[in-house]
Amino acid sequence: MPEDVRMWVEISFNIAYLIVVWGLVATMLRKRSNVAVDDQRAARLVIWAFGLLALGDTGHVGFRVWAYALGSLESSLPVFGQPVGLVGVGALATAVTVTIFYVLVLELWRVRFHKQYGPFEMLLLAAALVRLVLMAFPVNEWSSVVPPQPWSTIRNLPLIVQGLGVAYLILRDARRTGDRTFQWIGASILVSYACYMPVIFFVQQAPLVGMLMVPKTLAYVAIGFLAYFDLFRPAKAGARNVLERSAI
Secondary structure: OOHHHHHHHHHHHHHHHHHHHHHHHHHHHHOHHHOOHHHHHHHHHHHHHHHHHHHHHHHHHHHHHHHHHHOOOOOEEEEOOEEEEHHHHHHHHHHHHHHHHHHHHHHHHHHHHOOOOOHHHHHHHHHHHHHHHHOOOHHHOOOOOOOOOOHHHHHHHHHHHHHHHHHHHHHHHHHHHOOHHHHHHHHHHHHHHHHHHHHHHHOOOOHHHHHHHHHHHHHHHHHHHHHHHHHOOOHHHHHHHHHHHHHO
């Protein structure tokens, strides 16, 4: 694919994605009154999770669009007299928000399935903390367009633990209770990681692997819509779903 065509495809996709994800968050906020009483806390967690995801990705993909507008992904802006790469700063923003996103999804699992945190769940929370600490080191080179290796892998390992651990918990309990929505949510998390992990490991050697971020992003959009249709429908429908789950 010619470079200019690839650039415009990426720009178009990024803008469309931001419109969709922010529109989804706005619709969730407007439809809060439809949420069944028993689902109120779960719905708030979903709104917070996807609000953070949208905010971080506005920095991530939004700054990439901005950098293209300035002429190159290498574009930077002066901050306190120092050049700061737009793409790298955007990557930092989404790295922070996606880490918190999975903390919120872990809490969503606890609320949805009426569970308590045990050693495994505490391990997932510890992985989030470790990742946030790792991201503070200068060796991350956040101003770079392409993340440095092996540090990119090191800082992403805790996120892999987080995401796959949460997917395991969701799939385990969704199957036990017959919760079809969360079975699909768990599967979508696995799809996102199946696309994301090759990017983490191989994008430096094969930049085209970065195109896997498209299906990875669509998997997150799918999670958002699954949660929306399950939780933010009229209260009677939501209450009926709760009764169906409790009857299983």
